[in-house]
Amino acid sequence: MLKYEILSKQGKARRGILHTAHGDVNTPAFMPVGTVGTVKAMKPETVAATGAEILLGNTYHLMLRPGAERVAAFGGLHKFMNWPKPILTDSGGFQVMSLAGLRKITEEGVTFQSHLSGEKFFLSPERSMEIQYLLDSNITMAFDECVKLPAPHKKVAESMRRSMRWAKRSKDAFKDREGYGLFGIMQGGVFQDLREESAKELVKIGFDGYAIGGLAVGEGQEKMFEVLDYAPTYLPEDKPRYLMGVGRPSDIVGAVARGVDMMDCVMPSRSGRTGQAFTSEGVLNIRNACHQDSHEPLDKECTCDACTKYTRGYLHHLFHAGEILGSMLLTEHNIHFYENLMQQMRTALEQGTFDQFYSNFKEKYKDERKF
Amino acid sequence: MLKYEILSKQGKARRGILHTAHGDVNTPAFMPVGTVGTVKAMKPETVAATGAEILLGNTYHLMLRPGAERVAAFGGLHKFMNWPKPILTDSGGFQVMSLAGLRKITEEGVTFQSHLSGEKFFLSPERSMEIQYLLDSNITMAFDECVKLPAPHKKVAESMRRSMRWAKRSKDAFKDREGYGLFGIMQGGVFQDLREESAKELVKIGFDGYAIGGLAVGEGQEKMFEVLDYAPTYLPEDKPRYLMGVGRPSDIVGAVARGVDMMDCVMPSRSGRTGQAFTSEGVLNIRNACHQDSHEPLDKECTCDACTKYTRGYLHHLFHAGEILGSMLLTEHNIHFYENLMQQMRTALEQGTFDQFYSNFKEKYKDERKF
Numbered sequence: 001m002l003k004y005e006i007l008s009k010q011g012k013a014r015r016g017i018l019h020t021a022h023g024d025v026n027t028p029a030f031m032p033v034g035t036v037g038t039v040k041a042m043k044p045e046t047v048a049a050t051g052a053e054i055l056l057g058n059t060y061h062l063m064l065r066p067g068a069e070r071v072a073a074f075g076g077l078h079k080f081m082n083w084p085k086p087i088l089t090d091s092g093g094f095q096v097m098s099l100a101g102l103r104k105i106t107e108e109g110v111t112f113q114s115h116l117s118g119e120k121f122f123l124s125p126e127r128s129m130e131i132q133y134l135l136d137s138n139i140t141m142a143f144d145e146c147v148k149l150p151a152p153h154k155k156v157a158e159s160m161r162r163s164m165r166w167a168k169r170s171k172d173a174f175k176d177r178e179g180y181g182l183f184g185i186m187q188g189g190v191f192q193d194l195r196e197e198s199a200k201e202l203v204k205i206g207f208d209g210y211a212i213g214g215l216a217v218g219e220g221q222e223k224m225f226e227v228l229d230y231a232p233t234y235l236p237e238d239k240p241r242y243l244m245g246v247g248r249p250s251d252i253v254g255a256v257a258r259g260v261d262m263m264d265c266v267m268p269s270r271s272g273r274t275g276q277a278f279t280s281e282g283v284l285n286i287r288n289a290c291h292q293d294s295h296e297p298l299d300k301e302c303t304c305d306a307c308t309k310y311t312r313g314y315l316h317h318l319f320h321a322g323e324i325l326g327s328m329l330l331t332e333h334n335i336h337f338y339e340n341l342m343q344q345m346r347t348a349l350e351q352g353t354f355d356q357f358y359s360n361f362k363e364k365y366k367d368e369r370k371f
Numbered sequence: 372m373l374k375y376e377i378l379s380k381q382g383k384a385r386r387g388i389l390h391t392a393h394g395d396v397n398t399p400a401f402m403p404v405g406t407v408g409t410v411k412a413m414k415p416e417t418v419a420a421t422g423a424e425i426l427l428g429n430t431y432h433l434m435l436r437p438g439a440e441r442v443a444a445f446g447g448l449h450k451f452m453n454w455p456k457p458i459l460t461d462s463g464g465f466q467v468m469s470l471a472g473l474r475k476i477t478e479e480g481v482t483f484q485s486h487l488s489g490e491k492f493f494l495s496p497e498r499s500m501e502i503q504y505l506l507d508s509n510i511t512m513a514f515d516e517c518v519k520l521p522a523p524h525k526k527v528a529e530s531m532r533r534s535m536r537w538a539k540r541s542k543d544a545f546k547d548r549e550g551y552g553l554f555g556i557m558q559g560g561v562f563q564d565l566r567e568e569s570a571k572e573l574v575k576i577g578f579d580g581y582a583i584g585g586l587a588v589g590e591g592q593e594k595m596f597e598v599l600d601y602a603p604t605y606l607p608e609d610k611p612r613y614l615m616g617v618g619r620p621s622d623i624v625g626a627v628a629r630g631v632d633m634m635d636c637v638m639p640s641r642s643g644r645t646g647q648a649f650t651s652e653g654v655l656n657i658r659n660a661c662h663q664d665s666h667e668p669l670d671k672e673c674t675c676d677a678c679t680k681y682t683r684g685y686l687h688h689l690f691h692a693g694e695i696l697g698s699m700l701l702t703e704h705n706i707h708f709y710e711n712l713m714q715q716m717r718t719a720l721e722q723g724t725f726d727q728f729y730s731n732f733k734e735k736y737k738d739e740r741k742f
Contacts, residue, residue, distance in 0.1 A: 036688070037688065037689075040696070041696065066684075066688045074684060080682075080688075082681060292437075309453045313437075313445060313451075314452065317451075318409060320437075321407045324412040328414065328699070
């Protein structure tokens with residue numbers, strides 16, 4: 001059972017607070033991804049210092065290594081990884097489809113081979129609920145199936161309906177506790193009728209929050225925003241809405257404007273490790289030669305360690321020398337950039353200036369600007 | 372010009388303070404190695420928090436990338452890497468011999484190929500002094516030649532005598548300033564007569580401190596301690612003595628007992644990145660299966676982040692998952708372990724209990740114990 005409060009609204013955008021057993025999450029919220037029990041290249045206290053209030057952990061990765069029962073023996077994922085704040089775990093469904101070898105899907109669940117060891121595993125709604133319980137996840141995600149897009153209406157409909165049956169089984173298997181909750185996942189691809197049908201099924205079952213799944217899988221921002229123009233409106237006003245696996249800064253701001261409250265993405269951390277930085281003016285690649293002799297900070301407007309203590313020239317040097325500190329600093333900056341963006345949106349929503357924020361952002365920030 | 376004060380002595384061991392333009396260094400001191408302008412996998416403020424008061428930078432690596440003139444344009448190495456405390460740089464001589472391709476050594480200096488690009492470079496006493504000046508190093512090392520051991524007396528003698536001529540040229544080329552100094556390097560391999568001759572030559576030239584070079588190159592601890600039983604006694608009492616490239620914890624404690632004040636080694640950082648940890652009871656490899664389910668800290672007696680916030684089981688998991696955080700935490704622990712060892716020795720020397728510390732250490736600590 002999770003309590004969600006909406007503090008203010010502007011247009012479709014919402015400013016809220018989600019109360020969990022491990023603390024509050026102010027929304028709109030971005031969740032850094034801590035795949036196997038660590039946000040790559042960052043200490044958890046550094047993650048918290050960026051303003052992040054909740055992390056995402058991956059059921060698929062953690063069940064393979066170190067194993068859910070082992071994490072439980074260490075007192076759950078919060079204790080294991082030294083992150084005392086809220087944790088959301090995905091259900092494993094998405095990664096089983098994208099990473100595992102030799103899958104066999106039946107109505108019962110999915111048998112698959114570990115991409116690490118080749119060992120056989122089984123996931124079902126019931127096992128996914130059990131794993132997420134063992135991890136002590138504050139927000140458990142219903143087990144779902146994800147089809148690759150583009151796919152025909154018939155195939156997307158069949159898959160969505162199976163996901164809805166699995167959502168019901170997830171709900172039945174979930175052990176409810178105060179400060180812990182279960183989110184259902186809406187599917188239906190880019191078909192409005194299927195999105196509506198999926199939402200109705202989920203609301204009938206009843207969840208603590210509702211995710212929009214099956215987007216950010218290559219359909220492009222325009223198509224995604226088309227879906228987001230209607231999909232959130234099918235969901236209850238008083239529950240949090242989570243857009244899974246999104247995205248670039250402009251995706252995130254656009255999703256919030258369309259009524260989304262929570263998001264996660266590996267982009268800031270993964271990009272950071274390869275030398276790509278998000279700045280207030282757009283994206284830059286610190287490996288580029290133009291930064292070699294630059295005494296400028298990565299982003300003049302940023303207050304993170306990477307921007308206040310180092311020059312672009314030094315960061316460029318770290319990446320060319322293959323130094324771990326380069327990955328550490330750029331990851332920290334990128335997560336800080338994302339969390340700061342969320343804070344700016346929360347403040348704008350509190351002050352009733354979100355429209356202005358959104359139009360300023362669209363004018364200034366270019367996802368595609370590379371230098 | 373560097374001021375060195377000796378605060379107390381016990382046997383041959385000394386407790387001192389070296390005053391530099393960037394702050395004081397309490398001795399005996401261990402210098403973590405920051406090869407190309409970063410202690411690998413650590414933020415500089417984390418390095419400082421371990422108790423480290425001085426870092427070592429590598430002239431050879433920095434001259435190749437990013438280049439000494441470039442570091443100077445960024446205001447020197449302290450500013451470039453965000454380390455406001457003292458820095459010692461080696462002369463480049465040792466790495467030219469061990470890393471560079473196609474060397475040609477003449478009386479004038481060494482022409483060599485970069486191991487990174489194949490580009491040709493030249494190092495001489497004069498160029499080494501210039502580079503270390505550009506880096507803004509607080510302690511500049513004289514340019515020397517290092518022969519591989521074992522080598523016959525004649526070859527070691529010839530090389531040592533060339534190093535002494537280069538030491539004189541280093542002194543002549545060094546730009547003296549308040550709070551900056553130049554150290555000479557004693558050579559002579561494991562031959563007592565050559566060590567004595569080398570020391571006399573250096574003292575005649577006159578330096579701010581004296582290094583013992585050409586050890587820790589595979590001769591073994593016993594042979595090294597034999598040399599350290601006499602070598603420091605040839606050096607002035609009132610100047611700091613620096614044993615280059617040493618070593619394991621037992622090497623370090625043994626060297627301090629023999630009158631050494633400063634040391635550096637890549638061992639704590641390099642070992643940390645591969646999963647090897649130094650603990651109060653000896654060495655352990657966190658990758659070993661026996662740690663997988665351990666809820667114990669890495670070292671019960673340690674106060675570092677890795678030991679107070681995580682279990683061995685979690686650290687084991689990070690290394691098996693190939694996570695950067697594993698390297699970050701074990702490096703931090705190892706540097707903390709080394710710096711804490713130095714602090715214990717300094718305290719024992721202040722309290723006149725060094726003999727007791729040394730015998731306790733020898734009884735409890737095993738370099739070879741692996742678990």
